[in-house]
Amino acid sequence: MTVEIEVKFIANDQAVQALPTTLAQWPHQAFPAQSLTNIYFETADNQLRRWDMGLRIRGWDTEFEMTLKTAGQTVGGLHQRAEYNVPLQQAVLDIAQLPADVWPAGTDVSALQQALKPLFSTHFVRTTWLVTYLNSEIEVAFDHGEVVAGELTTPLNEIELELKSGERDDLLAFAAQLATLPGLRLGSQSKAARGYWLAQGAPERQLRPFPVLAIAPKSSVEQGMQAALQLALQQWQYHEELWLQGNKQARKGIEDALEAIRQVFTLCGALVPRKANSELRQKLTLLEEQLASADVQAEIVNTPISVDAQLALTHWLVTAHWQSFVDEKAKKRLADSFKRFADVMLGRIAADLRDTFTQVTLLSAFQDKQLRLTRQILAAKLLAGAYDQHAVEAWLTQWQQLSQAITYSDYRLAKESSQAAIRLAPFWKSSSSQ
Numbered sequence: 005m006t007v008e009i010e011v012k013f014i015a016n017d018q019a020v021q022a023l024p025t026t027l028a029q030w031p032h033q034a035f036p037a038q039s040l041t042n043i044y045f046e047t048a049d050n051q052l053r054r055w056d057m058g059l060r061i062r063g064w065d066t067e068f069e070m071t072l073k074t075a076g077q078t079v080g081g082l083h084q085r086a087e088y089n090v091p092l093q094q095a096v097l098d099i100a101q102l103p104a105d106v107w108p109a110g111t112d113v114s115a116l117q118q119a120l121k122p123l124f125s126t127h128f129v130r131t132t133w134l135v136t137y138l139n140s141e142i143e144v145a146f147d148h149g150e151v152v153a154g155e156l157t158t159p160l161n162e163i164e165l166e167l168k169s170g171e172r173d174d175l176l177a178f179a180a181q182l183a184t185l186p187g188l189r190l191g192s193q194s195k196a197a198r199g200y201w202l203a204q205g206a207p208e209r210q211l212r213p214f215p216v217l218a219i220a221p222k223s224s225v226e227q228g229m230q231a232a233l234q235l236a237l238q239q240w241q242y243h244e245e246l247w248l249q250g251n252k253q254a255r256k257g258i259e260d261a262l263e264a265i266r267q268v269f270t271l272c273g274a275l276v277p278r279k280a281n282s283e284l285r286q287k288l289t290l291l292e293e294q295l296a297s298a299d300v301q302a303e304i305v306n307t308p309i310s311v312d313a314q315l316a317l318t319h320w321l322v323t324a325h326w327q328s329f330v331d332e333k334a335k336k337r338l339a340d341s342f343k344r345f346a347d348v349m350l351g352r353i354a355a356d357l358r359d360t361f362t363q364v365t366l367l368s369a370f371q372d373k374q375l376r377l378t379r380q381i382l383a384a385k386l387l388a389g390a391y392d393q394h395a396v397e398a399w400l401t402q403w404q405q406l407s408q409a410i411t412y413s414d415y416r417l418a419k420e421s422s423q424a425a426i427r428l429a430p431f432w433k434s435s436s437s438q
Contacts, residue, residue, distance in 0.1 A: 008073070009084050010166040011179040012191035016306060019187030020146060023163065026185060027144060031136040038130050040064050040147075044199055045097055046123040047116070055108060058196040059120070061095050068092040072102055078192055079234060079318050082176070124153035124199035128160050137178045140170020151195060153202035162191060176319045183311040190314050192241045209246055211253055214239055214260050214382060216396060219342060219389035228342035229272050232386045233321055236264040237314065244310075247302040255295065255302075260382065262292055265317070267383045271349055275337050280329035284320050287313040346387040350432045353380050353387075357403065361422040367415040370422075374410045377403065388431075395431035402428055 013019075024034075044060045046052050052059055056075035061068055070092050076085020090101045099117050107113060128149025135142045143166045150157045165182070167175040182188065201207070217232050243257030265288060269281055278285075291313045294304055304310060319325065330338065357380055360373055381403055388396045402425040409417035 006087055006089070007084065008076075008087050008166065009082070009172055009175060010164050011082050011175060012194075013163040013165075013179075013182070013188045013311075014191045015146070015161050015163045016187040019163070019185045020148075020161070022185050022187075023144075023146060026182065027133050027135060032144075033134045035132040035134070038064050038132075040126075040128055040130055042126045042195070043095070043122050044124050044126075044196055045120040046200075046203075047119040047121070050200075051116070051119070053200060058194070059097075059099070060196075061092065061097060063095055068095045070097065070099075070101065072099075072106060073196075074106060078194075079237070079321050082318050082322060083194065124151060124203050126151050126160065126195050126199065134168070135178070137181075138170070138174045140174035140178075141168040142166065142170075142175055142178055143168050151198050151202055153199060156202045156206050158198055158202060158206070160195065162195075163188070173319075173323065176315065176322070180312065180315050180319075183315055184308050186308060187306050188308075188311050189244065189305050190241065190311060190318075192238065209242075209249075211246065211251070211257060212239065212242060214257075214264060214385055216385045216393065216400075217387070217389040221390075223342040223390075224339050225272070225275065225342050225345045226338040228345070229268060229276075229338075230321060232268045233265060233317065235386075236261045236268065237317055237321075239264070240314070244305040248305060250302075252302075255300075258305075259292075259295060262288055262295075263379060264382050264386065267379060267386060271383060271386065275330065275334050276326045277329050280326040281320065284313075284316045287316050343390045346390055347432050350384060350387050351430065353384055354430055356380060358426050361406070362426060364419075364422065367410075367413060367418070370410045370415070370418045371413075374407060377407055377410070381407065391431050399428050399431050 015023075041063045042060045043063075044058065046059075058073040059071070061070050063069075068091070070090045071087055073085050073087045076083065078084075088102055088106060090098075092098070097117070097120060099113060099120070104113070107116070126149065128147040131146045131148075133144045135144055143164075145162075145164045145166070147160050147162045147164065149160045151160060163182070165175060165179055215235070217228075217235055219228055219231060223231070240258055240261035243254040243261065246254035247258065266285075269276070269278075269285065287309075291309055294300060294307075294309060327335075357377070360376060361370075364370055364373070381400065384400065384403075388400070402421065406418060406421035406425055409415075409421050
């Protein structure tokens, strides 16, 4: 077994053309291009997908290799997961050659073998360089080709950075160096994820309103903070792709995600000092200023300013950068119950909303307070995952109705909605501790 640690970029022609010259500034070895074909296998009920596994046979020249990738973690464009590689004499699947303990307990390996069928494939030409950067060796691979499922295809144009030896921090620092190339954006989706999407018929991707954060029971404040930032990053990258595909409304999804990141920092401001994330906030501000331009185009997501901000957040998360800035007292509070933290913070949010909207008598006054309302709704969504979701939804719906009334300049509905929202019972007080 090996642990694959890599950063994926989606690249346009401008970035691809500049890549060899850019890599020349570091010691490196270039390798001849190879044509690769990968066949991915799955059961009729997507059992491997439900286990968060991917199984393929890769072929090049006259050689074949079976690879199983197990459940891992993706943060931004950084992918970390265990993989098992088995050389094959021919392109015939034989999962009995994999270690028995890779499968969940009770798995009938023989039955699974019979159930697995080809689902989709990838075909691409890979150009590879091995780069020495700081104390590490990093493989840079440019893949150009397509993913195929039946008659459906989607193009591949990826640059992958894989840590072959050395430190993860070096990989992230090297990725930040490459991110200065125009025409790159971080790729959070694997080739397999795109293949599954094609195999489902390539359904149109819809806008995703910012959801309530799903949080594991007994989570600490620190774990809640990390989960909230990862959710915001996922929303950010998802809507980037939609915007590039021509959905102009997806721009708001990016703006909401960036605002959610700021709300996380605000909620945790008493625990994580501002100096711990000052550089990251500066990068976010720069991007927000660019997005605020009325005529900004979707191609902004392919610019260094956007990639740099995402990489900075990814690095901040995977290295737990804040830990070197907090004292022992703050560390204990970060280790405390997220549920108890949410109880307190939701109470403060509700009090602020009540004070803000109790005596509003003019439409203009409602409109002046809408940004504050939007931010508090986002903050509540980041905190509300540990409670009864029916009660949470009822509470959020009333405040969201107020926001919609303000958007449509409906003073009567805004007044009624604000009064009804203020009277809502606090869902966080009736929920048991975790």
